[in-house]
Amino acid sequence: MQVQQPKYTGLVADLLPNIRIMQAIGHFIFRYITGPILIRKLYSSVTLVLFLFQFVCILINLGANTDEVSELTANTITALFFTHCITKFIYVALNAEGVYRTMGIWNQSNTHPLFAESDARYHSIALSKMRRLLFLVTLTTCMIAVFWTTLTFFGDSTKLWKDKVANETIVVDIPRLMIKSWYPWNSMSGTFYYISLAFQLYYILFSMLQANLSDVLFCSWVLFCCEQLQHLKGIMRPLMELSATLDTYRPNSAALFRSISAGSKSELILNDEMENEKNSNYDMNISAIYSTKADWGAQYRAPTTLQNFNGMNGSNPNGLTKKQELMVRSAIKYWVERHKHVVRLVSAIGDTYGLALLLHMLTSTIMLTLLAYQATKIDGITVFALGVIGYLLYALAQIFLFCIFGNRLIEESSSVMEAAYSCHWYDGSEEAKTFVQIVCQQCQKAMTISGAKFFTVSLDLFASVLGACVTYFMVLVQLK
Amino acid sequence: MKKILKKIFSFRNLHMDEIKTIDFIKFSSFYWKILMFNRQSTSSVNNLLYLLIVVNIGIYGICSCSCIFDDEFNTNKFALGASFCSTFAIVNTIYSCIYWNQEKIENILKEIPETHKKNEIEIHEIDKQLKLVKFVINNLYYMVFSSIIFLFGYPLREFIVNYRKAYPFFDIFSFPTENNFIYFGIFLWIFISHLMHLIVMIGSYNIFFGLITMISIEFQKLNKMFNDLKGKNAIDFNSLLKVCINRQNELSEIAEKLQEIFAPTVVVKFILSSFLICFTAFQCSTTKDPMQLILNILFCIFSMTQIFLLCFFGQIFRDSSSSVIDGIYDCGWENLENQKMKRCLILVLRKAQNVKGISIMNIWIITLNQFESVS
Numbered sequence: 001m002q003v004q005q006p007k008y009t010g011l012v013a014d015l016l017p018n019i020r021i022m023q024a025i026g027h028f029i030f031r032y033i034t035g036p037i038l039i040r041k042l043y044s045s046v047t048l049v050l051f052l053f054q055f056v057c058i059l060i061n062l063g064a065n066t067d068e069v070s071e072l073t074a075n076t077i078t079a080l081f082f083t084h085c086i087t088k089f090i091y092v093a094l095n096a097e098g099v100y101r102t103m104g105i106w107n108q109s110n111t112h113p114l115f116a117e118s119d120a121r122y123h124s125i126a127l128s129k130m131r132r133l134l135f136l137v138t139l140t141t142c143m144i145a146v147f148w149t150t151l152t153f154f155g156d157s158t159k160l161w162k163d164k165v166a167n168e169t170i171v172v173d174i175p176r177l178m179i180k181s182w183y184p185w186n187s188m189s190g191t192f193y194y195i196s197l198a199f200q201l202y203y204i205l206f207s208m209l210q211a212n213l214s215d216v217l218f219c220s221w222v223l224f225c226c227e228q229l230q231h232l233k234g235i236m237r238p239l240m241e242l243s244a245t246l247d248t249y250r251p252n253s254a255a256l257f258r259s260i261s262a263g264s265k266s267e268l269i270l271n272d273e274m275e276n277e278k279n280s281n282y283d284m285n286i287s288a289i290y291s292t293k294a295d296w297g298a299q300y301r302a303p304t305t306l307q308n309f310n311g312m313n314g315s316n317p318n319g320l321t322k323k324q325e326l327m328v329r330s331a332i333k334y335w336v337e338r339h340k341h342v343v344r345l346v347s348a349i350g351d352t353y354g355l356a357l358l359l360h361m362l363t364s365t366i367m368l369t370l371l372a373y374q375a376t377k378i379d380g381i382t383v384f385a386l387g388v389i390g391y392l393l394y395a396l397a398q399i400f401l402f403c404i405f406g407n408r409l410i411e412e413s414s415s416v417m418e419a420a421y422s423c424h425w426y427d428g429s430e431e432a433k434t435f436v437q438i439v440c441q442q443c444q445k446a447m448t449i450s451g452a453k454f455f456t457v458s459l460d461l462f463a464s465v466l467g468a469c470v471t472y473f474m475v476l477v478q479l480k
Numbered sequence: 481m482k483k484i485l486k487k488i489f490s491f492r493n494l495h496m497d498e499i500k501t502i503d504f505i506k507f508s509s510f511y512w513k514i515l516m517f518n519r520q521s522t523s524s525v526n527n528l529l530y531l532l533i534v535v536n537i538g539i540y541g542i543c544s545c546s547c548i549f550d551d552e553f554n555t556n557k558f559a560l561g562a563s564f565c566s567t568f569a570i571v572n573t574i575y576s577c578i579y580w581n582q583e584k585i586e587n588i589l590k591e592i593p594e595t596h597k598k599n600e601i602e603i604h605e606i607d608k609q610l611k612l613v614k615f616v617i618n619n620l621y622y623m624v625f626s627s628i629i630f631l632f633g634y635p636l637r638e639f640i641v642n643y644r645k646a647y648p649f650f651d652i653f654s655f656p657t658e659n660n661f662i663y664f665g666i667f668l669w670i671f672i673s674h675l676m677h678l679i680v681m682i683g684s685y686n687i688f689f690g691l692i693t694m695i696s697i698e699f700q701k702l703n704k705m706f707n708d709l710k711g712k713n714a715i716d717f718n719s720l721l722k723v724c725i726n727r728q729n730e731l732s733e734i735a736e737k738l739q740e741i742f743a744p745t746v747v748v749k750f751i752l753s754s755f756l757i758c759f760t761a762f763q764c765s766t767t768k769d770p771m772q773l774i775l776n777i778l779f780c781i782f783s784m785t786q787i788f789l790l791c792f793f794g795q796i797f798r799d800s801s802s803s804v805i806d807g808i809y810d811c812g813w814e815n816l817e818n819q820k821m822k823r824c825l826i827l828v829l830r831k832a833q834n835v836k837g838i839s840i841m842n843i844w845i846i847t848l849n850q851f852e853s854v855s
Contacts, residue, residue, distance in 0.1 A: 434822040438826055452848075454849065454851070
């Protein structure tokens with residue numbers, strides 16, 4: 001039986017590799033597939049059961065070793081580390097509808113013949129960046145899993161145990177595994193040891209991949225929005241020039257309007273721009289061109305003419321004909337609709353993933369506090385030191401990943417106003433100027449992603465987390 | 481159990497045609513009457529009742545701080561006493577705010593329509609918000625009521641089982657316990673003050689949060705009104721825009737009035753709750769007596785809930801106020817031909833950007849960000 005490969009559009013098509021890998025490692029995402037869903041559901045459920053089993057084993061180990069403080073701290077850090085993974089797994093499972101809805105927002109977007117080229121260019125930039133991000137994060141996660149496994153085979157595999165009878169701390173042997181965990185079987189040696197080792201390797205790799213790939217999904221969405229905003233900023237200038245007045249320099253003004261009526265692309269305008277900017281004496285050019293009236297042609301109108309809203313001559317003050325005016329209006333409409341579309345996507349992203357970020361931050365805060373305490377006990381390049389530093393860097397890197405993309409979104413959306421101001425708005429028609437006014441007013445408020453309204457995701461957040469961590473470390477070192 | 485949960489969480493009730501706005505701020509008619517919104521009774525009785533409640537709570541607060549004058553200064557006792565005092569001060573403030581501004585509140589209620597009809601805004605959205613307010617207030621009610629029962633049940637049990645006279649709250653009051661008569665009298669007085677505290681607290685919070693939710697709904701309606709301007713012809717657009725702008729001004733004034741009425745409440749609540757959280761959290765970590773620990777934990781949870789609710793509703797208010805901006809941007813201005821109309825919209829947009837919210841002395845607007853920084 002031939003199964004038709006469905007054609008995916010929009011965000012789904014862009015993020016298909018990410019979605020496929022997420023489905024392969026067991027996330028509860030059951031759309032965008034051809035074939036039986038039941039098997040996939042079974043696979044995801046089995047993965048969930050295995051992960052929960054391992055997590056519960058870690059917690060049992062934590063509960064069994066509460067007497068000795070350093071063991072308690074280390075086990076708590078491990079438990080919190082894997083809380084992220086479980087939380088993200090269950091969150092995506094429960095919020096799958098939100099994910100599908102966010103993916104579906106960009107299924108149909110508006111187009112305009114003048115700006116299609118710019119649209120395609122920024123879309124491909126976004127696509128390449130998303131692929132690169134996915135590749136880097138997957139590679140890093142795999143490398144960390146390998147590093148962790150390698151580190152296990154160095155140093156002593158022992159733990160500290162508080163002997164209540166003699167009231168002293170003794171050293172007890174434990175199996176040489178990546179995570180200190182209780183098992184219902186004896187994993188000291190033999191076949192069970194290898195089974196435990198393989199299981200832990202699978203667990204570490206898959207759960208880290210799960211957590212990181214859902215973060216990558218979020219970052220890819222934000223990246224897409226940023227590139228769309230870049231596209232909007234990029235077409236602001238051609239839009240202005242589309243409606244430029246005739247009483248400023250326009251060396252090929254006749255060609256400009258000829259090209260519009262021929263319905264051709266905007267490269268002509270852009271080439272003009274580039275040509276003029278290459279000339280070093282920009283001002284000189286203006287005055288030189290101002291002096292010659294030959295370019296202005298028959299549609300010249302004196303600058304002191306009062307603007308006439310009745311449109312008695314059948315054309316607007318800029319001297320644009322009806323057709324050109326309609327073209328300008330359609331371009332403005334495209335710009336505004338696209339901007340609203342981006343705003344809708346950003347709010348959908350915030351609604352879908354905000355709570356996950358909040359839970360992540362809560363867990364990370366506690367984990368980083370404990371890691372700061374552990375860091376004060378480092379006294380040389382040992383396995384312990386490498387472990388603590390590894391955990392620290394990993395936690396900070398996770399927070400840094402989504403903070404940097406959230407920050408980029410804030411910067412891009414507030415720079416739209418500057419782009420609107422820095423294009424030649426004074427050349428544009430009245431309609432274009434009013435458009436610039438409204439856009440400037442609306443874009444003063446930056447688009448932000450918030451963690452369920454409690455905090456905004458930006459580099460400020462990362463700086464405050466880092467600052468708090470360093471403060472705790474300094475205080476604890478002093479107290480030592 | 482499932483049926484009850486379904487009833488609480490069933491947000492979709494599409495068979496509704498209208499919702500009465502008074503449901504938002506009325507917990508029950510009994511509480512409504514106690515809070516003296518029953519204008520039929522004479523004003524002197526009202527004033528007397530108010531004075532009685534305030535003075536009673538005041539005396540109770542002062543007594544609880546009387547342990548400062550004890551010979552041995554016990555931080556635990558002082559902490560508990562101060563916690564009671566602060567809680568009662570908070571409740572007293574909000575009650576007084578409502579009492580002294582009854583007329584203003586009634587004026588606000590006049591400007592909000594009495595019922596929400598089906599076509600003005602999605603009726604199930606309003607139903608959702610109504611259920612949210614009810615859910616919050618009901619939970620608060622049950623929480624406080626059950627803690628009162630627990631706290632009073634313990635000494636009663638002690639008395640019945642061991643024949644030991646103990647006041648609730650573990651002797652922070654230096655009252656004599658020898659005389660049976662005095663003991664029962666004072667026990668009854670403490671019990672009645674706590675009940676009064678409960679009634680006043682729940683009623684006042686209901687009014688406060690209910691008012692905020694009602695005004696948020698009005699802002700959302702305004703957002704929808706601006707949205708509906710899409711696709712209208714020029715003349716309709718003009719007249720409807722004027723209606724929208726008038727409504728925007730009215731709502732801004734209402735928000736200002738609300739801020740004026742509840743300004744002292746907000747300040748006092750924030751400061752005292754933060755103080756309470758710090759103090760009780762510290763006590764939790766140093767005290768050894770399990771019952772005192774429980775009491776401290778209860779107070780901590782209670783003050784955190786207070787601040788959280790304040791920030792949560794403040795956030796709702798602020799969000800609804802800033803949704804008007806999106807509504808104006810969405811009103812289809814790009815299809816207009818008249819430039820003058822577009823310029824008017826810029827002014828409207830600029831005005832809408834003065835986002836209204838409950839603020840502490842007009843410095844900070846209360847949102848969930850504040851809650852995060854407090855905790």
